[in-house]
Amino acid sequence: MSTPPSPLSSWARGIAPSPTLAVDAKAKALIAAGEDVCGFGAGEPDFDTPDFIKEACIAALKAGKTKYAPTPGIIELRTAIAERYGADYGLKVAPTQVVVSPGGKFSCYLAVLATCSPGEEAIVPAPFWVSYPEMVKLAGALPRIVLADDSTGFKITPAQLEAAITPKTRLLILNSPSNPTGAVYTRPELEAIVAVVLKHNLYLLSDEIYEYLIYDGLKHHSPATFSKEAEARTIVVSGFSKPYSMTGWRLGTLVAPAPIAKACAEIQSQISSNATTFAQYGALAALREKEKSREALARMMTAFDRRRRFLHAELNRIPGVSCLLAQGAFYLFPKVASFGVSSEDFCARLLEKEKVAAVPGSAFGAEGFLRLSYATSDEIIAKGVARLARFCGTL
Numbered sequence: 001m002s003t004p005p006s007p008l009s010s011w012a013r014g015i016a017p018s019p020t021l022a023v024d025a026k027a028k029a030l031i032a033a034g035e036d037v038c039g040f041g042a043g044e045p046d047f048d049t050p051d052f053i054k055e056a057c058i059a060a061l062k063a064g065k066t067k068y069a070p071t072p073g074i075i076e077l078r079t080a081i082a083e084r085y086g087a088d089y090g091l092k093v094a095p096t097q098v099v100v101s102p103g104g105k106f107s108c109y110l111a112v113l114a115t116c117s118p119g120e121e122a123i124v125p126a127p128f129w130v131s132y133p134e135m136v137k138l139a140g141a142l143p144r145i146v147l148a149d150d151s152t153g154f155k156i157t158p159a160q161l162e163a164a165i166t167p168k169t170r171l172l173i174l175n176s177p178s179n180p181t182g183a184v185y186t187r188p189e190l191e192a193i194v195a196v197v198l199k200h201n202l203y204l205l206s207d208e209i210y211e212y213l214i215y216d217g218l219k220h221h222s223p224a225t226f227s228k229e230a231e232a233r234t235i236v237v238s239g240f241s242k243p244y245s246m247t248g249w250r251l252g253t254l255v256a257p258a259p260i261a262k263a264c265a266e267i268q269s270q271i272s273s274n275a276t277t278f279a280q281y282g283a284l285a286a287l288r289e290k291e292k293s294r295e296a297l298a299r300m301m302t303a304f305d306r307r308r309r310f311l312h313a314e315l316n317r318i319p320g321v322s323c324l325l326a327q328g329a330f331y332l333f334p335k336v337a338s339f340g341v342s343s344e345d346f347c348a349r350l351l352e353k354e355k356v357a358a359v360p361g362s363a364f365g366a367e368g369f370l371r372l373s374y375a376t377s378d379e380i381i382a383k384g385v386a387r388l389a390r391f392c393g394t395l
Contacts, residue, residue, distance in 0.1 A: 047296075066278060089222050096262075114264050122136045194234075
């Protein structure tokens, strides 16, 4: 008798669940069961959304802003986003080049769907954010992984990029500041990469969701600003989750050349329609109330910087652990390869024995490392890193 076909599609069978969300869910389940867990898994600020943003959303609800909105976003918000890119980077962006989506993750996926056909390829530098390769697969394309390890500060080189390009390559996905490493590309580094992108007529998906979360006086550089040619090949993704602590609001932004933006809006119209209407008015307040937003961000960054430095110093005191100092975002990516166990096994045993939740480096395409988020309290960080040190001492 013949074997019945699978009830699932090839897309459903091939997709992997998000390991970062899985770790966070497991930690929360243990906490709910009464366990004292130190969670380093979640990639979200532990601060509340600023009140003035919430109040703008509440006012929109009371005003009846509860109906469908234009698929790419309310015009006031798209205009404010376009103006923001002009003020911050000198980019002349029309509102028609802006798409507001249900989250930065969805914005990235729209960019992949708009540029990659089945059988084509997208280059994904590792360590990568866990969703990039899966997005490429869901588009029917092939992710080509290029490892940029700690010897290069977790940053891909132009030579590595050049070597990975094939006749099927359509897209490079670049994330600076980086999740999971906190690496920040300098302008010369980005210019060299953009030169390769333009040479081969590729598109560049520049994921800049952490653009405002940078330390030590460094500056964020958007590749779209380098030249008219670069602007024509760059899709810039950002959003409101990280700088405004609005992760649950699900509001991402995409700025792209007009044909790409139009395609993204049309794809979104068939998948999700518009991002939540009243939430967009909260985002509009975040952009219009610049001084209040700056103050809220400054408070977060003061805490993140303090935690970054403390956790980095404590990690490097643990025999067998080495860790680069992150320059952006709110993650550290310590190396634990010296202990001779896989990162997945390391994290599983760490959670079991010491109730510390971390994400294995294998989830980001970089075996031998862990991702630790310091977007959590000083108390949890201090307690968790002490437990980690104790655990490493048993290996």
